Amino acid sequence: RKEVEQDPGPFNVPEGATVAFNCTYSNSASQSFFWYRQDCRKEPKLLMSVYSSGNEDGRFTAQLNRASQYISLLIRDSKLSDSATYLCVVPRGGSQGNLIFGKGTKLSVKP
Amino acid sequence: NAGVTQTPKFQVLKTGQSMTLQCAQDMNHNSMYWYRQDPGMGLRLIYYSASEGTTDKGEVPNGYNVSRLNKREFSLRLESAAPSQTSVYFCASRGGPGNIQYFGAGTRLSVL
16 A cells, blocks of 8 residues: 555536545544645645544534555545645654645636 | 745756755754655655754665755755656644644756
8 A cells, every 4th residue: 555645636527516525544643634725826824734534614524544554634624725736645654744745636616 | 835845847968967955944853854756656754864963865765865964954955956856845743732844945956
């Protein structure tokens, strides 16, 4: 299994749709996870942290399944402004605590 | 709140030229990072600095050097630029509640 693996997409959905992205990881010792959002030609920005089984922030829900080693991101009622690439981020492990960034899943929300 | 500031935003170099990318953060974070991002490759760690006075290699350090000048500043140097170093470079710092990583706006570098 790769360190972090995401479906690259693109996911093309209409406004108002619900869309889910999955991310698998290989380091079973990882404790904290993140979803970042990256707009075209911009820097990645934190969307959500995922520390336990999951958490919710408005239209966004992140879930963690430690047994199967995957993280999911659910976006409800998609907006045009949600169009971006979503990066799954997992700790590399080791004492330095560096992060591994997935290659990202591209979402395009259409009118 | 400036966060992480990178300069320059754009740069074009000829093969063999050298340059230094500057990065500064005002969040009092201990850890700082340099990544490159290429199409289809995602973000790859070049070098990092876990604290002032220390630096370590990441996944793709060849052709680069770094300096952690003080707690705020972490620079990346290309001694002899090559076309393979054409990329978007991001600096980041990490710390604070939740130990979140914050990125600068990036430097778009082209090596001809």
